[in-house]
Amino acid sequence: MGKKPQIIEREEVVIRFSGDSGDGMQLTGTLFSDTAALFGNDLSTFPDYPAEIRAPQGTVGGVSGFQVHVGHKEVNTPGDLADVLVAMNPAAIKANAGWIKPGGTIIYDENNFTEKNIEKAGYEKDPIKEEKLDNCIIIPAPVTSMVREALKDLNLEPKAVLRTKNMFALGMVYWLFNRKFKYTDEYFEKKFKNKPDIVKANKIALRAGYYYAETIEALSPKYKILPAKLPKGVYRNISGNTAIAWGFLAAAEKAGLKLFIGSYPITPATGILEELALRKDLGVISFQAEDEIAGICSALGASFAGRLAVTSTSGPGLSLKSEAIGLAVMAELPIVIVDVQRGGPSTGLPTKTEQADLLQALYGRNGESPVVVLAASTPADCFHFAFEAARIALEHMTPVILLTDGYLANGTEPWRIPEMDELPVINPPFATPGDTPFLPYKRDEQKLVRSWALPGTPGLEHRIGGLEKTIKGTVSYTPDNHELMVKTRAEKIMRVSGSIPDLKVQGDESGDLLVVGWGGKYGYIITAVRELQMEGYKVSMVNFNYINPLPGNVRDLFSRFKKILVCELNLGQFAGYLRMKHQEFEYQQINKVQGQPFTINEIKQKCYEILKEE
Amino acid sequence: MAEENKLKYSPKDFKSDQEVRWCPGCGNHAVLSAVQRALAELDIPKENYVFVSGIGCSSRFPYYMDTYGFHGIHGRASTIATGVKTANPGLSVWQITGDGDALAIGGNHFIHAVRRNVDINIILFNNEIYGLTKGQYSPTSEKGLVTRTSPYGTVEEPFSVGELVIGAKGKYFARTIDANVTLSTQIYKDAARYKGTSVIEVLQNCVIFNDGVHENISGREVRDDRTLTLRHGEPMIFGKNNDKGLVLDGLKLKVVNLGDGYREKDLLIHDAYETNPGIHYMIASMRYPEYPVALGVIRAAAGQTYEMAVEEQIRSVGKNSEIKCVADLLKSGSTWKVG
Numbered sequence: 019m020g021k022k023p024q025i026i027e028r029e030e031v032v033i034r035f036s037g038d039s040g041d042g043m044q045l046t047g048t049l050f051s052d053t054a055a056l057f058g059n060d061l062s063t064f065p066d067y068p069a070e071i072r073a074p075q076g077t078v079g080g081v082s083g084f085q086v087h088v089g090h091k092e093v094n095t096p097g098d099l100a101d102v103l104v105a106m107n108p109a110a111i112k113a114n115a116g117w118i119k120p121g122g123t124i125i126y127d128e129n130n131f132t133e134k135n136i137e138k139a140g141y142e143k144d145p146i147k148e149e150k151l152d153n154c155i156i157i158p159a160p161v162t163s164m165v166r167e168a169l170k171d172l173n174l175e176p177k178a179v180l181r182t183k184n185m186f187a188l189g190m191v192y193w194l195f196n197r198k199f200k201y202t203d204e205y206f207e208k209k210f211k212n213k214p215d216i217v218k219a220n221k222i223a224l225r226a227g228y229y230y231a232e233t234i235e236a237l238s239p240k241y242k243i244l245p246a247k248l249p250k251g252v253y254r255n256i257s258g259n260t261a262i263a264w265g266f267l268a269a270a271e272k273a274g275l276k277l278f279i280g281s282y283p284i285t286p287a288t289g290i291l292e293e294l295a296l297r298k299d300l301g302v303i304s305f306q307a308e309d310e311i312a313g314i315c316s317a318l319g320a321s322f323a324g325r326l327a328v329t330s331t332s333g334p335g336l337s338l339k340s341e342a343i344g345l346a347v348m349a350e351l352p353i354v355i356v357d358v359q360r361g362g363p364s365t366g367l368p369t370k371t372e373q374a375d376l377l378q379a380l381y382g383r384n385g386e387s388p389v390v391v392l393a394a395s396t397p398a399d400c401f402h403f404a405f406e407a408a409r410i411a412l413e414h415m416t417p418v419i420l421l422t423d424g425y426l427a428n429g430t431e432p433w434r435i436p437e438m439d440e441l442p443v444i445n446p447p448f449a450t451p452g453d454t455p456f457l458p459y460k461r462d463e464q465k466l467v468r469s470w471a472l473p474g475t476p477g478l479e480h481r482i483g484g485l486e487k488t489i490k491g492t493v494s495y496t497p498d499n500h501e502l503m504v505k506t507r508a509e510k511i512m513r514v515s516g517s518i519p520d521l522k523v524q525g526d527e528s529g530d531l532l533v534v535g536w537g538g539k540y541g542y543i544i545t546a547v548r549e550l551q552m553e554g555y556k557v558s559m560v561n562f563n564y565i566n567p568l569p570g571n572v573r574d575l576f577s578r579f580k581k582i583l584v585c586e587l588n589l590g591q592f593a594g595y596l597r598m599k600h601q602e603f604e605y606q607q608i609n610k611v612q613g614q615p616f617t618i619n620e621i622k623q624k625c626y627e628i629l630k631e632e
Numbered sequence: 633m634a635e636e637n638k639l640k641y642s643p644k645d646f647k648s649d650q651e652v653r654w655c656p657g658c659g660n661h662a663v664l665s666a667v668q669r670a671l672a673e674l675d676i677p678k679e680n681y682v683f684v685s686g687i688g689c690s691s692r693f694p695y696y697m698d699t700y701g702f703h704g705i706h707g708r709a710s711t712i713a714t715g716v717k718t719a720n721p722g723l724s725v726w727q728i729t730g731d732g733d734a735l736a737i738g739g740n741h742f743i744h745a746v747r748r749n750v751d752i753n754i755i756l757f758n759n760e761i762y763g764l765t766k767g768q769y770s771p772t773s774e775k776g777l778v779t780r781t782s783p784y785g786t787v788e789e790p791f792s793v794g795e796l797v798i799g800a801k802g803k804y805f806a807r808t809i810d811a812n813v814t815l816s817t818q819i820y821k822d823a824a825r826y827k828g829t830s831v832i833e834v835l836q837n838c839v840i841f842n843d844g845v846h847e848n849i850s851g852r853e854v855r856d857d858r859t860l861t862l863r864h865g866e867p868m869i870f871g872k873n874n875d876k877g878l879v880l881d882g883l884k885l886k887v888v889n890l891g892d893g894y895r896e897k898d899l900l901i902h903d904a905y906e907t908n909p910g911i912h913y914m915i916a917s918m919r920y921p922e923y924p925v926a927l928g929v930i931r932a933a934a935g936q937t938y939e940m941a942v943e944e945q946i947r948s949v950g951k952n953s954e955i956k957c958v959a960d961l962l963k964s965g966s967t968w969k970v971g
Contacts, residue, residue, distance in 0.1 A: 056968050201966070250971030252963065264962065271958045278719050280711075298946045299953030300961065303718055308744040312711040315704065315741075319684070319715020322702050323723065327715070345705050434970075435962045473700040473716070473723050476679040481648070481694050483685075483703025492650065493695065 027242045030089030032097030033191065035184075036114050037106025038075050039068055039082040042184040046104075047084025048430075049188060053201045055255040055432050058245025059088040062397075062541065063430045064096035069285065069368040076138040081113040088195075090244045094396075094541035096429060098617040101241075102194065104187050106130060106161075108139035115149040123155040125190055127183065129162035159230060161186050168226040169219050178216065182223035189227025195241050199224060251434040258397040258426035259289030261433065262330070262356055265404025267300055270326040272405075273412055273444035278325040280305040280316035282335065285368045286424040287358035290330040310338035314355065318342060321351040322482075324472035326408055330356040333375050334365060336419075337382070343417050344383045347507065349482045350459070350468050352411035352446065354404070359423040361613045370613025371425045373537060374588035379419040380566055380595065386504045388511040390414070391565040393421040393537030398433035400426060403563060405441060412446040414514050415467045421565075425615060426538045446470055451477035458482055458491040459503075466510040515567040521575055525551055525558030528578035531629060534605075535585050536562040536592050539615060543585050546621035557625060562592070568599060576603050581628055583608060585621060639675060643668035646678070648698040659810030659836035660690055663757065666813045667726075668697070670820035676724050683726045684713040686733035689764050690757040690836075693728040707738030710745035713752045714938075721939040724824060727754040731772040732762050735791050739771070743800040748938040749828045753820070756793060756831060757810075759838040760845050767841035779841075793833040794916025794930065798909045803933040804830035805916060807926060809850045810837060815861065815927060822929055828937050835925075849925050858920050862928035867899040868915075870924050878923075885914050887923060904932040 033050065035043045044065050051063045066083040073080030087097035099119040105111050105126040118124065124146070131145070141148050146156055161183050168186075169179050185202075192199070203221060210216040256264075270277040279302065281291040295304040303320070307313040314329045321327035331339060336357045346353050359375045361367025379391045390410050394403040400422055407420040449456060449469035458480040461468050471478035480491050486503060488494045523532075524544055535543040540561045547559040560575065562568070576582060583606045584593040593605045608624040610616055646668040654660045671681065681699035685691035687706035694701030700723075704712045709727045717725040727745075734742045734756050745752065761779065762768040768781040772793070776785040797805045804826050808816045816834070823830035835846040849858040860870040860878070868878040875890045877899035888894045906912065912931040918924060955961045 052966060056966060058968065058970065248970045252967050252969050254962075254965065254967045264958070267961065268958050276719075278715070280715060297955075297961070298949035299955045300958065301946055301950070303942055303946070305715070305718060307711065308740055311708060312714075312741050312744070315708040315711035316715035316718070318704075319702070319712035319717075320719035321715075322700075322712070323682075323716045323719035325719045327719075341705055342708065349702070435967065438957075438959045473682045474680055474720060476677070479679060479699050481697075481701035481703065483694070483701075484705055485703060 025240045025242050027244070029091045030087060030093060031101045031195075031241050031243060032085060032087045032099065033102040033104070034083055034085045034100040034114060034117065035104045035187070036081055036083040036110035037184070038109070039070070039072055039080050040075070041082070041106045042181065043082045043084050043106070046184040046188045047086055049202050049205060050191060051086045051430060052255055053197050054086070054088045055253070056201055057197065059090065059243055060093040060246035060248060060432060061086060061088045061430075062093045062096045063087070064425055065428045067369055076107055076109055076135045078109045078112045078139060081109050083114065088243055090246055092246065093431070094545050095615070095618070098619065102191065104191060106183065106187065108136045108141055108145045111145040111149060112139045112141070115151065118151065118154060120153055121155070123157065123194070124151065125157045125159060125187065127161035127187070128158035129160050157234070159190060164226055164230060165223050168222050172215055172219055174215060174219055178219065182219050185220050185223040186227035186230075189224040190231040192224070193228045193231035193240075195243065248432065249434060253432045253434055255430050256398055256401070256433040257289065257428055257430045258394065258400040258422050259287070259358070259428065260293050261398055261400035262290050262404045262420075262422065263293035263297070265401040266294070266326065266328050266354070266408055267297060267302070268401070268438065268441055269405045269408030269444060271438070272441055273326055273408070273446060275324070275326040275446070276301045276303070278303045278305070278317060278320035278327045279329065280307050280313040280320065280327070281330045282307050282310045282313045284310070284332045284335045286360060286427045287330045287332045287335070287356065289427060290356060310335040311342060314339040314342040314353070317353055318346055318349070318351060321353050322349070322473070324470070326412065327352070328354040328356065328408070330358070332358045332360050333362045333378070336375060336378055340383050343389060343419075344385065344387050345484045346417040347383070347387045347389060348484050350415045350507070351417075352415055352470070353417045354407045354411050354420055355417060356404070356420045356422065358427045359421060367613040369424060371423045371538075371615060372588060372611060372613060373423060373539065373586050374591065374611065375421065376565070376588065376591040376595070379421055386508060388508050389566070390416055390418040390511060390514055391421065392418060393563055393565055394426055395538060395540035395561055395563060397426050397429045397431050401433065409442070409444050410514055410517070412444050413467070413517070414465060414510065415447065415470060416511060416514070421537055423538045448472070449475075449478055451475065456480050457489050459487055459489045461506070461510075465513050465516070466506060512567050515570055518564045518567070518569060520571040521560050521562065521569045523558050523560055523575065526556065527558070529556035529558050530579070531555070531557045531581045531583060531625060532576065532579035533557060533559045533583050533585060533621070533625065534562070534596075535559065536565060539585060539587060542616045542618055543621060546618045546625070549618065550622060550625055555625070555629060557629075573600055573602070576600060581606065583624065583628055585616060587611060587615065639677060641672040641678065643672045646671050646698055648696055650695045652696050653692065654689060655839055657839040658689070659759065659834070659838070660693070660757065662810045662813055663755065663816065663834055663836065664693065664696055666816035667755070667820055669813070670817045670824065673817070674821055674824055676824070680722065681724050681726065682716050683728060684709050684716060685728040686738060687764070688730040688733045688762075690728055690730045691733060707733055707736070708741060709733065710738060710741040710754070714745055714748070714750045717750050717752050718939045718942060721751070721943060725752045727752055729754060729756050731756065731758045731760060731770045735771040735793070735796070743796065746797055746800040746802040746829050746831065749803060749935050751827050751937040751939060752829055753823045754829065754831045755820075756833050757836045758793060758833050759836045759842055760790075761838050761842035763838050763841055792917060793831065795913065797831045798913045798916060798931065802831060803828050803931065803935045805833070805912070805931045806830065806929040807833045807835065807916075809835045809846065809927065811850065812927075819929060822932070826932055828935055849920050858924050860924040860926050862902045862904070862915070862926055862930060864902055864904040864929065867896055867901055869896065869899060885918065885923065904929050905934065907933045
């Protein structure tokens, strides 16, 4: 093989690691991403795993995948189609056949392509041929037998040997992308601190894979992706769930309060509770409640007692918390509820993505029960919106629902770490004892916000609760008082619009088509819109993060475009909401409910269609 | 007791300006006044009291107290109280609840609060009926009770509060009768001082929907013979003439008449602080007519409270961590510099 490997310089590449849920694909993908991030690439990742912890081995239902999109240019999504697929078994081919770029590279463990496994995955004989993937560069590698051979001198248990298969595969991918071992080696040393044998085995397997790929080099082009041009600063890779947790910590520090989280584990939101449970060193009280209701109610109790109180959940859990959110509306206490949306209704698709909790967040309570609703757009900006949600809750004495989704929660991307000085100070409206008796529902005239009287303060003793009250806190069933309070609570939320930024257009301020997104599908939409702009179309985009209240410049902005297209992963909830709030415009829709995000192409095709219409 | 009260409150200081709206003759009035008396005799600043309740007649209680108060939603008082106490362990937190609120809709929260041993004082008004919704059976209603939702009698076994508390690893359980303000006041004070979840079951009369439910043990004529008021360190003796007592007969409790071959020194001595729940469980389970119903502090075993364990963990983790502020956290682990 005297031929020199072909090196292709690429702007961006999408790699998908795929195998049984026990094959360690999530770790493999994470190690590759972290190494790419440290190298300076921009990236976006997406773990796609089944709800079952260990579905039957070798079946399509048990396939766990991790996709990473790395680039020299700005990367906004984990990518549609993979340039490189690592398949640990035939089921991984089955699960991903439709997601490989024509001419892409497939590396697979040929030892695992046994007759039995091929049959289990639903093939007759040759998965590659049967899927018509012959146009791809196919690299069969005897991964299983190679790690057995490479590790034979270590006298490890056979199971421990097989557990290094993923590192062999990772080694091959490192060769393909010319990556260094340093970060991965350090990870082994830290993770298996007390198991030197395992550290050694993983290092050997990683290198064995790398050298194996080098030896068969002529079979595939090597990719070269230069570091991305990111703004100056110190960066780290961060997932949405971690960013949410850290945003709350930052807000607590900026408000001079301690943080309390009351939560119940639920996929895909659990990471937020886990991350905050770690942060005892920052004084966090993390309360793992007996259920979703206890999670939010304990947080409400903590809020009453003067903490920054938050609770995290996913769709079905938000349903359970509804009554308590109503209580927070009535009691006018600050609290943030994070809803990491997943496919619904009911248990639905626990590990898949959807944006169908919007109307539940806006209206899913009894009575006139307005709350502030925000939605984050990317894993990294979850930090900003968690901070914003806490700021609004504390300064406006209201529950705030923050929507993310499974993609944001578990996806990662590089994040420029802010200095704490860059973040605003948060000023909750604390009550101070005065000469007159404290009135719990007395409000400041501008924002209509009541003040926060903390137990333990002499002279501010008062009672609040779910029954309708007068300004004094006296229970009242008087018709006029109820109407006044209902309208005041609604107006209080509307006035939050005074402290939120205007919508920003991506692209020209006017044009033929405005593509509208909200929350976590930003990356897909902006990528499609940028491509359309490059093609010369007069298309711009806005992404809504402030859902209730809406930013002040919506009408002005919408009126400058001939057509409006709303993209969302539901049957049109935001479009319906916009129709209610801004009836003067006509809204077209693109919707998808497959538990998967839009592909860039789907969005573009819809745009072409609309642009063609007269 | 006067010298212990350096703060010099009177029960009046704990009365809010709200008109009490319970039915005339309702047992709740007596509970309210006993609590106000107990608070006046305790050495806790008024601003440190928080009363939390759920939904039901008794849950209106916080409105009548001139303290901090939070009237919650049905069944969730334990969770709100847990949040308040954990967030600020310096507060004296009281949960006001009923048999429906605590044991039906809030049963899950109730057992978990008890299990965690959060330092809150739970006053459970047990009238064995739903009052606010006008007379449906509750989880403590006697089997066979005819109510609006059990017109042919209930077919369910009732809960016994004491058994449930001890079964949930509860360390403090007391029982009193609404009208017995002296005993109730003593118990509330004891519970306030106890560190951990204290559950006080108040046998309370609903004058409208279950009138006289506890009359067979609380009636003036019969109460001395049908109840046993426990005092730590004293023999388990009862009866109008102090002539009856309890002994252990094999593995069971037995009522004996003093004089019938039994002397006072043969009787069981009450040890509320015993950690083994065996005897407390038997005492809490006693039912008339086989036994007298036990009143007073039945169990008050020591144990670590939840909020103190949380504080201790925060302190010890904080001491050993390099992360002292959010900026430290943001820059921890793998980072890289651009430009």
